[in-house]
Amino acid sequence: MPPFKKTLAAQRERALAVVRKLEAEYPEATCSLEYREPLHLLIATILAAQCTDARVNIVTKTLFKQYRSAADFASAPEGELEEAIRTCGFYRQKAKSIREACRDIVGRFEGRVPGTMDELLQLRGVGRKTANVLLAECFEPAGVIVDTHCRRLSNRLGFTTSGDPAKIERDIMKLLPLDHWRMYSHCLVFHGRAVCNARSPKCSQCVVRELCPFPAAPEGRKIGK
Numbered sequence: 001m002p003p004f005k006k007t008l009a010a011q012r013e014r015a016l017a018v019v020r021k022l023e024a025e026y027p028e029a030t031c032s033l034e035y036r037e038p039l040h041l042l043i044a045t046i047l048a049a050q051c052t053d054a055r056v057n058i059v060t061k062t063l064f065k066q067y068r069s070a071a072d073f074a075s076a077p078e079g080e081l082e083e084a085i086r087t088c089g090f091y092r093q094k095a096k097s098i099r100e101a102c103r104d105i106v107g108r109f110e111g112r113v114p115g116t117m118d119e120l121l122q123l124r125g126v127g128r129k130t131a132n133v134l135l136a137e138c139f140e141p142a143g144v145i146v147d148t149h150c151r152r153l154s155n156r157l158g159f160t161t162s163g164d165p166a167k168i169e170r171d172i173m174k175l176l177p178l179d180h181w182r183m184y185s186h187c188l189v190f191h192g193r194a195v196c197n198a199r200s201p202k203c204s205q206c207v208v209r210e211l212c213p214f215p216a217a218p219e220g221r222k223i224g225k
């Protein structure tokens with residue numbers, strides 16, 4: 001396969017072709033956390049760190065009946081919230097993050113989850129990844145959600161050479177128009193789970209193989225990044 005051109009225009013063209021193919025392959029790609037309002041998604045995203053979305057959805061089904069507002073979470077009795085989310089792991093730290101973020105929502109934003117990156121980053125315990133999930137799903141995207149799949153695949157596809165989520169986010173934003181940011185992240189999660197796994201990417205089954213500069217590793221071979 002000839003090397004891909006590295007000019008910005010060529011990279012943009014290739015990135016757009018990749019995302020269009022992935023969108024066609026995974027039309028159902030979406031956020032797998034269940035929520036009915038921004039507060040739910042904020043809580044679910046905090047719980048999803050180092051935990052499966054399926055487990056989080058089981059926990060939040062009950063949790064969101066028990067606590068209905070940011071004020072409820074902010075004043076949750078010590079120990080009670082921890083017990084309710086225990087099966088999500090790291091429950092003490094996650095309960096602290098939920099309480100603190102909800103206290104900020106009540107104290108500074110009149111009980112409503114704010115809808116801009118700057119405001120979301122003012123909430124204790126909320127970083128860029130959580131803020132980007134909120135913005136992509138509930139408001140106006142301000143960036144790209146960079147999780148482990150996005151990091152790995154964006155590197156393999158040659159859209160970034162960085163391991164730093166903030167730099168990867170900037171690199172992808174330079175290559176893709178805003179209306180593809182959300183689906184780029186979701187499709188990479190689906191593609192990363194189904195085909196482009198961390199250890200053994202199934203390049204021969206990959207719909208973007210012709211657009212990918214990553215050395216076509218024989219399936220089953222153990223590889224790095």
Ligand code: SF4
Binds near residue numbers: 153156157201202206
């Ligand atoms: S060709 Fe291989 S490395 Fe490239 S995106 Fe597809 S599965 Fe991943």
